[in-house]
Amino acid sequence: NGTISRTPVATGADLVGYSGFSSSNYLEQSYNSELDFGTGDFCVMGWVKPNSISGSDVVVHRNNFGVSGFEVYINNSAGLGLSTAGQYFQQGSALPDNTWSFFCIKRVGTTAFMYINGELVNSIANGANLSVNLPLIIGNDSSGNNPFSGSLALIRISATAPSAEQIKKIYEDEKFLFQENAKATLYGTSDAVTALAYDDDTELLHAGTSAGRSVFQGLRRI
16 A cells, blocks of 8 residues: 555665555555464464664554454564553664564464564463454554554465474575575576586575576575
8 A cells, every 4th residue: 555665675686675664655465364373372473674663663463452363563662562451562772773573473272472573472372363354564553553663574374383393494505595695596587497416515595587596505596
C-alpha cells in the first residue's frame, strides 16, 4: 500500500531492505487461512534495523488488539516484543540503532521463545489463540499509528518452529548477506541453472548458467 523504499542492506550488497513505513505506506496480505495457527506451534523471524524508535513500532501485525492473533514490535526501551491476546512478552533491552539484528520468535507447545542474533534471550508460557480473520500487515498495524521506524528484511512466518540449533545456523548463514558488496544472486541475467556441483572439501556450491559459473559459500556468491 502506498510506496515502500527498497535499498541495499549495505553498500554494494544484493540483498535489499524495506523502509519508508507510514500510516499510508506499508505491506499487506489479505486474509490467509494458512496463518491461522490457533494454539499450535508457529515462528516469526527476520532482520530489523531500527532508527530512532520512540514508542512501540510494529514489525508484523495480525491482531485484533487483545482478543486473538499476534503482533511483533520493537519497543524503544524493551527491544523486541510479542503481543498475543493481551499478553506482552519482551526482550528486556533496546536493540541498537542503525544496526541490522536478526530476530526469531517461536512457540512450541505452550511456551514462547525469543532469540536475538541466534541467542535465546527470553521465554514465557503462551497458549494464546493466534487465529483471526484479519489481513497480515508488515511495517505498521491496522490502526496506522505505529509505523516501523527503520528497515526490515527477510521477514518469514511459518506454522512450524525451528530448533535452537537451526535458528543459530540461519543467523550464521544470513549475516554474511548484510556485509558490504555481499552478492546473493546468480551471476549474469539468466536464472536457468544448467549444472550444479558441490565440493565437499571446500564446502562450495558451483552453479552453471548461460553466463558462466557462480560459486556460493553458504548463501553468499563469492
